Amino acid sequence: MPERVSRPRAVPYVFLAPAIVLFVLFMAVPIGYTAYLSVRRTKVSGLGLGRGARKEIFAGLDNYAAAIGDGELWAGWLRVIGYGALVLAVMLGFALLFALMLDTKHVHLARFTRISIFLPYAVPGVAATLMWGFLYLPSLSPFGDRPFLSAGAVTFSMANVAVWGGTGFNMLVLYTTLRAVPRDYYEAARIDGAGELQIALKIKIPMLIPAIILTGVFSVIATIQVFTEPTTLRPLTNTISSTWSPLMKIYRDAFVTGDLYSAAATSMVIAAISLVLSFGFLRVVKNRAFGET
Amino acid sequence: MTAVTTLTRPEGHARAATRRPFGIAPTAVLVLGAIYTLFPVGWVVVAATKSKAELFSTPTFAPGTGLLSNLTDLFAYRDGVFWLWLLNTVVYAGGGAVLSTAVSTISGYTLAKYAFPGRDLIFNLLIGGILVPSVVLAIPQYLLFSEIGLADTYWAVLLPQILHPYGIYLARIYTQAAIPGSLLEAGRLDGAGEWRLFRQVALPMLTPGMVTIFLFQFVAIWNNFLLPFIMLGDDHKFPLTVGLYTLLAAGANQPSLYNLIITGTMLSLVPLIALFLTMQRYWRTDLSGGAVKS
Structure with missing residues (x-):
């Protein structure tokens, strides 16, 4: 920790930094990623073989509709x-x-x-x-x-x-x-x-x-x-x-x-x-x- | 206190109630509860002493003669992988709980003792984590760990369990109850820096609360099944919970493996129950208030 960290204004944020970093990495990002995945789906073209035959595309609320149905x-x-x-x-x-x-x-x-x-x-x-x-x-x-x-x-x-x-x-x-x-x-x-x-x-x-x-x-x-x-x-x-x-x-x-x-x-x-x-x-x-x- | 005021009008029949209307009943109810909770634990301890033949033939609570051979079999199982599971669990739960206690304590202390823009927002976000279902996190965590090549490693189980909303909540309550603001002010007047105030003034006063936070998180990680179940594929990195599950999945249709599973279950209880009994006075659950007595 740097020497002159004891400037009161920055101190609380420095002390909270570990929790905030962990929160972003292991809560916010995974939740955001889940939300992102939930509106995507795989599009298969042709027989679904080979590179590029399977693409991830935007699916809107289709997955939700499927989950609810x-x-x-x-x-x-x-x-x-x-x-x-x-x-x-x-x-x-x-x-x-x-x-x-x-x-x-x-x-x-x-x-x-x-x-x-x-x-x-x-x-x-x-x-x-x-x-x-x-x-x-x-x-x-x-x-x-x-x-x-x-x-x-x-x-x-x-x-x-x-x-x-x-x-x-x-x-x-x-x-x-x-x-x-x-x-x-x-x-x-x-x-x-x-x-x-x-x-x-x-x-x-x-x-x-x-x-x-x-x-x-x-x-x-x-x-x-x-x-x-x-x-x-x-x-x-x-x-x-x-x-x-x-x-x-x-x-x-x-x-x-x-x-x-x-x-x-x-x-x-x-x-x-x-x-x-x-x-x-x-x-x-x-x-x-x-x-x- | 409305409840009290309603009682200031004694009703006629109230006098009839004696001071000890229940007699032995409360004790009896509690003893029945204790028998119910101790029953399966007692059973698994006795069953672990039975040999393969005894398990299915002798009376339920009759001790058997097979404890040693059961232990030998368990430790010989797949070259002693059970030991590894036990060791892994200690690493996950011990390491995770130490890190978690450190992060919870400084976060709770900061949230309790500093006023700064965004405090309520940060607190609500951190505490809100309690409400997020574990699977919503575990699956994308697995995918993200896979991306960076850390799935199926110790880190994949250790890192996601450091942030512990409940620990932060407890640390904030303990700080409010245990550390008077005037003490910190006095320290500041004496020229102590903020980090020194935390280390030398706050930490010693927070130690009992930190033990409580450590215990809660230790038990939570020790008992966790979903996260390691999703993250790990290599059974040399399994904790006990996942290991025991795979043992059951492999042996459910082979009664000859039951002894192994039962002995493993019994052994998985021993460390936690020992910790639980020796640390009795730290198991505090004042969830809703600052009633901390040390």
Whole structure:
């Protein structure tokens, strides 16, 4: 770093330079490149043989039209919405329940149970799916011959892996928020005759609403992009297609069938959906955290 | 606090609620939760001790006698490629998390403590990265890395994971909570340069927060599957997640390989769980406020 860098005006930009360079190289350029690819396509002339027979040309919104008209992609969206709704409801429900239970008086084994329930956070999604995947196999399952990986059950079995992996982190976020509430509020409520259940319902849960929204939006973004779990489970069952989730279809388009352009268009659609969902959350949370410096 | 004011009117039946209406129930709920989370981990640890025959015949939680031979088999698999996967993962997660923590800390500190034109724009852009689906980035990143001949190298996995929006967000919150502006002003009056202020005044106060950022990013990279899965073709550069996946893809139809996969899964958990348990006090998740206690 040069000697006379301590001119206050330039300093913040110098300090931010590494982050800005990384942002441009690994976010802005790839996003721009995806947007570019999404409006291109290959034009094949003649038999498509030899140099110059395949040209990349401007395609307008054709790839988007194809993505929106693609029945398999819609089916993927429907599967992921069903899966995501299930994961979100169960995972956040359990996370809230556990956080409230941890925050009650006279709870035993609080430390042990808190650490245990948070533990799956440290387990890679691939490892979690492998463990549950083997537990689902009739030849190994302690639950007998139940068809966990049949067409009807596989969504629930996959949701179980996500709930198992995600509940602890969300529980800890909610619990940390609860710990920051001054205890006086509860004392005041007790003096007014409120029971623990009323305190939970009328003070704690309203206090947790912003944190629940925050964890909810992060979970929605994660479930829209589900890829690791179905991909890892696929070798163990034939009920998960290579296009089970939209992300898996993008991967297949890009790397198996080699249609980068439609993969790019589908990527942009997923990005747009994530952004729309996230903006609501930013509006709710942003000013709360950074209202002042 | 509207919630409190509504409670200032006690309802008649509220008195009936005792101070401990749930008794043992909260503990019971939490213990059930812990059993559910520990169940598959316990299973994989026990299953890794079983020999090929025992895996399919003995009761689920009966320890077996095959741990040593399972380990020997795993380490002999394709000339010990499993060791390489473990080592690669340590390189990706360790190197990436160190770089990521450095970039996050100085960025969060700058965004918290300097007022300058474009601050909000830069912050929103950097944080907005959290919302960009990983695949939107991973595929063009792969193509761009291919262009410059860096696809299928360590760099292709390491570099894209340095910028960590959540780490910058945390660093900004920690700086706001931990470093009073007056302290920096006093340093400036004493003639300290801005870099020295950051190194000698801010960094020591930010160290606990930096450990937290390091841990989050370490776990995120360790657990990442999509990026290395897309970037890498040579299995000597795989991290554990991709390695285990290929092991499963190769062995799913051969129950004789299950021992190998199960033992590999078990071993992949050990380093992270050890880190997780020893670093307990740094796992803070104050996402929405500056409630940092050190």
